[in-house]
Amino acid sequence: MPLPIETPAVLVDLEIAKRNIERFQAYADEHGIRVRPHIKTHKLPQMAELQLQAGAIGITCQKVTEAEAMVAGSDRIKDVLITYNILGDAKMARLERLNDRVSLSVVADSETVIDGLAGYFADKDKPLHVLVECNTGADRCGVGSPAEAAKLARRIEEAKGLVFGGLMTYPPVNGQAKVQAFMSEAKQLIEADGITVPAITSGGTPSMMHADGAPVASEYRPGTYIYNDRSLVSRGVAGWDECALTVLATVVSVPSENRAIIDAGSKVLTSDLLGLTGYGHVLGRDDIRIDQLSEEHGRLVTDGPIGLKVGEQLRIVPNHACVVTNMFDAVHIVEGDRLKDIWPVVARGHVL
């Protein structure tokens, strides 16, 4: 029976999402790690509430406008970390309004960013908490050495209007040992300078079940774990039955014996490969490869006969769940094969 949902659509199985939340929370509780989920994966206040209810201490956002949408969507969200260098007075004004409403922290990895925040917050009533972002090997943002981290911690500590909030990193794959080494040294240097390090926060779903490999970190920020996706299944981190987010698509053409076209292309599945070949996994059909996407078409190919009919519905686990969430104004909440609700993705498309 096809689902009574117009395709293409994003389905989120609530029971699976809840199980995924509980699984990591139990692990974190066991190891004394505080959980601060990254909401980029779901962009839904309702999901953040489930994470908080399970024991999360707050949420992580990447952008100011994303944080605004989440806080506006739930009065249970009271503690927000924005893991981003914020620049410019327009964004500062948004930060100030958020800071008046919740416990807010941001990060910085340069004197320029710290001085920008300090210049704005110096004369405000409520100071802003700032963590130093550290590069433990992912080679994106972050200071390159514990000594630099200590230098920036001192600069934050001395700035009127700012409070030093600790250290933050997004580790490289299998990077727990690097996190432990970098953060231990940075913490030691900062404490030797007479400054307390209130939190050390690390993250990433791929290595979350090894978070205890960096005991210096007090907090962990997993994102994708709530939904999982093909990239995590391919890394052995999750099984297909732990993938809460799927794309519902319809076969619109079967132009040859071993080729079919679905109504989900790059505007739905996105072109994110994350090191994989192909653009998603058709549930129940290991033999099908999604080998090509145009904007509104996905091409499915097989070595043998593809055996699909025009009009047939398929469920697809995308390579990367987070970016698919961002393509839709709303998601369909299901439990198994039953449609339960439709939730607008209130933090979608917020890039500022």
Added chain:
Amino acid sequence: MPLPIETPAVLVDLEIAKRNIERFQAYADEHGIRVRPHIKTHKLPQMAELQLQAGAIGITCQKVTEAEAMVAGSDRIKDVLITYNILGDAKMARLERLNDRVSLSVVADSETVIDGLAGYFADKDKPLHVLVECNTGADRCGVGSPAEAAKLARRIEEAKGLVFGGLMTYPPVNGQAKVQAFMSEAKQLIEADGITVPAITSGGTPSMMHADGAPVASEYRPGTYIYNDRSLVSRGVAGWDECALTVLATVVSVPSENRAIIDAGSKVLTSDLLGLTGYGHVLGRDDIRIDQLSEEHGRLVTDGPIGLKVGEQLRIVPNHACVVTNMFDAVHIVEGDRLKDIWPVVARGHVL
């Protein structure tokens, strides 16, 4: 001087867009080809009006909801071709309402799709025009042979509520000879069967200046030509000064001498590679490679010193303009370095 625009943002230079429209319209007029631009690139009624004003006979959309948004946004849009197999009563009802308002055509490449349309439109006052989609080598949708095209033309012709509208294809790269061969044979077969072929429509920006290589086609559907992008520059189809769409981004981190991070990641530039290496071109900086994107960060690397400062703005030509348009609720209309207007992208995110 930085532009007074919060980043990341999409900028569209109106003068460049107008020149791009005029250039192809002049070529098409010279060769007696009717122009029916694909609006997927801009998703803006205002841009469609500029295309119609220059001489386009109507527009092309890929999805029903996209067509709805465009028609609602401009009463000058009176002729719409949706180059998609439409299935299911919910979408048919939308088609019917659109068909009552404008000259509407859709395509079909199977008996299942034709019979679905015929079943819905049989008892309606106004018939729906249906073209047969042909596979001339792109191996996506489309019937595989002229004989199959003729068979479906007959089926449409005989269906109550449907009118045969002609033949449609999206050709492979450098595929003019294939279009000419397939379409000539199909036309001959259909006319020999006593059926008129009102239009033969081909498309694609990459080969648009060779559209005269398939004189059997009466109509052409370029999309990206209005904005151009890095993929078209790399194919030699356009120059950087003909790229109307750029992404304005800010350097948020310069963590090492040859690495900088901007506030535009895959949620802005998208992961579309289109066969290229890297995720975009920084205008004026041929030496910079955008070698890695995460959702909110783009990583810029150079062999020598990168010479960028935190807070500096950059303009980036993305690999693929159309998909970037789909990531933003609004675009900033500029002329050179001056901000003229902000236009909401009314047909963004319409996947149904």
